[in-house]
Amino acid sequence: MSLADDRSLALAGTRDEDEIRRARAARIERLAKWALPVVIMGLAILGWAWIVTANEIPHYILPGPDRVWDSLVNDWGMLIEAAYLTGWITLAALVMAVVGGAGLAILFNQSKMLELSFYPYAVILQVTPVVSIAPLIFIYVDSKIAGMLLCAWLVAFFPVLSSTTLGLNSVDHNLRDLFRIYGATRWQRLRYLQLPSALPYFLGGLKIAGGLSLIGAVVAELVAGTGGIGSGLAFRIQEAGYRLNIARMFAALALVAAMGVFIFAALSVLSHLLLRKWHESALRKEG
Amino acid sequence: MAVRHHDILPLGQRPPLLRLNHVDKVFNGDVIALRDMNLQVNQGDFISLLGPSGCGKSTALRIISDLMHPTRGKVEWEGGQGQGDLGVVFQEPTLMPWATVAQNVWLPFRLQGKSYGEVKDDVLEVLRLVGLEKFLNAYPRELSGGMKMRVSIARAIVTNPRLILMDEPFAALDEITRHKLNNDLLTLRSKIGCTVIFVTHSVFESVFLSDRIVVMAARPGRVLSEVTVDAPYPRDEAFRTSAEYAGHARRASEALREAMGEHA
Numbered sequence: 001m002s003l004a005d006d007r008s009l010a011l012a013g014t015r016d017e018d019e020i021r022r023a024r025a026a027r028i029e030r031l032a033k034w035a036l037p038v039v040i041m042g043l044a045i046l047g048w049a050w051i052v053t054a055n056e057i058p059h060y061i062l063p064g065p066d067r068v069w070d071s072l073v074n075d076w077g078m079l080i081e082a083a084y085l086t087g088w089i090t091l092a093a094l095v096m097a098v099v100g101g102a103g104l105a106i107l108f109n110q111s112k113m114l115e116l117s118f119y120p121y122a123v124i125l126q127v128t129p130v131v132s133i134a135p136l137i138f139i140y141v142d143s144k145i146a147g148m149l150l151c152a153w154l155v156a157f158f159p160v161l162s163s164t165t166l167g168l169n170s171v172d173h174n175l176r177d178l179f180r181i182y183g184a185t186r187w188q189r190l191r192y193l194q195l196p197s198a199l200p201y202f203l204g205g206l207k208i209a210g211g212l213s214l215i216g217a218v219v220a221e222l223v224a225g226t227g228g229i230g231s232g233l234a235f236r237i238q239e240a241g242y243r244l245n246i247a248r249m250f251a252a253l254a255l256v257a258a259m260g261v262f263i264f265a266a267l268s269v270l271s272h273l274l275l276r277k278w279h280e281s282a283l284r285k286e287g
Numbered sequence: 288m289a290v291r292h293h294d295i296l297p298l299g300q301r302p303p304l305l306r307l308n309h310v311d312k313v314f315n316g317d318v319i320a321l322r323d324m325n326l327q328v329n330q331g332d333f334i335s336l337l338g339p340s341g342c343g344k345s346t347a348l349r350i351i352s353d354l355m356h357p358t359r360g361k362v363e364w365e366g367g368q369g370q371g372d373l374g375v376v377f378q379e380p381t382l383m384p385w386a387t388v389a390q391n392v393w394l395p396f397r398l399q400g401k402s403y404g405e406v407k408d409d410v411l412e413v414l415r416l417v418g419l420e421k422f423l424n425a426y427p428r429e430l431s432g433g434m435k436m437r438v439s440i441a442r443a444i445v446t447n448p449r450l451i452l453m454d455e456p457f458a459a460l461d462e463i464t465r466h467k468l469n470n471d472l473l474t475l476r477s478k479i480g481c482t483v484i485f486v487t488h489s490v491f492e493s494v495f496l497s498d499r500i501v502v503m504a505a506r507p508g509r510v511l512s513e514v515t516v517d518a519p520y521p522r523d524e525a526f527r528t529s530a531e532y533a534g535h536a537r538r539a540s541e542a543l544r545e546a547m548g549e550h551a
Contacts, residue, residue: 175383182394183398280428
């Protein structure tokens with residue numbers, strides 16, 4: 001008895017080699033997750049600079065990273081104004097995609113006939129490339145802003161629609177039975193059962209829609225050109241290209257990419273906040 | 288104290304609660320899931336439906352809970368059926384993962400349009416009855432399998448239903464947890480005096496828990512015989528090892544073997 005106790009006492013607080021190794025590996029991975037991409041980025045920029053200087057490439061063909069940086073700093077006022085417009089269109093389109101996509105999904109879910117009638121057309125809208133629809137849109141829609149919103153919405157709403165539809169239909173069948181036994185109304189079933197069940201699916205669709213609404217906004221700008229309403233980033237890229245201001249093209253491109261990363265990160269954080277308490281995807285894996 | 292206690296009268300003196308009258312259920316025109324099932328459920332009964340798979344146990348439960356309509360025959364409630372008259376426990380705990388324990392137990396009331404504040408005392412009381420009052424704000428994923436089942440049971444009894452249906456609720460649990468939950472279920476029953484129909488394929492579970500075992504056979508699903516377990520409650524661990532228990536188990540096993548035998 002006392003032997004066992006002594007042994008327990010000696011064991012308390014010890015960590016065996018497996019655990020220590022695992023902890024070390026986890027620490028290294030946490031660091032590497034940030035450090036490695038930064039290092040790769042640094043190396044790529046250095047390599048880029050070296051190629052440009054070593055081969056004496058003229059800046060109107062390929063500017064070095066220093067020139068792109070200069071352009072970013074010097075044209076900051078113009079670029080940020082352009083980013084503001086593009087960002088605004090993207091965000092508005094995303095909000096409309098959420099309202100339209102989730103709204104349609106709920107309508108389809110409530111009425112099978114409605115779904116059978118209109119779902120195929122939602123698919124057709126989605127599979128027709130937006131680049132080919134955009135010119136038509138700008139013929140019939142007078143307001144450039146409205147046209148751009150429509151373009152961006154067209155690409156963004158479908159993932160929200162299809163993933164929310166899937167979610168609304170993925171309710172645990174026992175829970176569905178339970179709601180029936182307790183005499184739940186259609187509205188109660190939607191609100192207390194189907195919408196919460198669909199949330200993880202909806203958030204997955206939202207992440208895709210975030211990226212797509214930016215693509216939609218960029219395509220719309222390229223097709224719309226400028227009509228005295230200010231110019232977005234995509235238009236600035238095109239314009240700088242006509243002027244052989246390649247550095248500015250890169251600077252504007254960097255901002256578009258940054259915007260995409262920001263949207264993705266923001267939606268990931270939102271998803272984590274909404275699901276962390278209960279959904280499997282938000283659980284930390286052990287061992 | 289909102290959860291009422293009903294007295295359990297001795298077998299033979301219990302007032303009727305529900306009747307299955309010549310219930311048939313046919314699927315796709317040729318699969319007879321249930322043939323001419325007659326069953327009278329009395330207030331205070333603990334009935335086990337015991338039988339091999341395909342004998343229509345679950346079909347019978349679905350018909351009683353009105354999830355399915357019988358092809359022929361009727362289910363008649365004494366005095367008609369109202370909302371909240373039925374509590375159910377499935378084989379899975381069937382909890383809403385996005386809701387806390389308290390919110391899950393509140394659900395049957397919520398669907399009746401009652402706010403949490405109105406029924407908070409009832410929710411707390413049933414959680415105390417199943418020993419989970421400390422886990423009010425926990426999410427289902429933080430609980431063990433046995434604890435989730437307790438939440439499921441708490442939800443089934445919170446509306447003070449006239450009948451509780453349990454569809455192999457402990458089949459997926461380990462044996463130690465299953466024994467513990469069987470004991471606790473009987474304690475719970477002695478406290479609130481509920482009427483239970485319990486589907487199981489375990490002879491031992493049915494003998495330990497119930498006072499009436501309805502033995503069913505498959506192809507076509509039907510009631511073959513009824514075994515009465517007249518051992519008095521409360522039943523505890525000592526009952527599990529008694530000669531009386533062994534005798535009832537033997538009779539139930541024989542009835543089940545007969546049910547299996549015809550098509551085995």
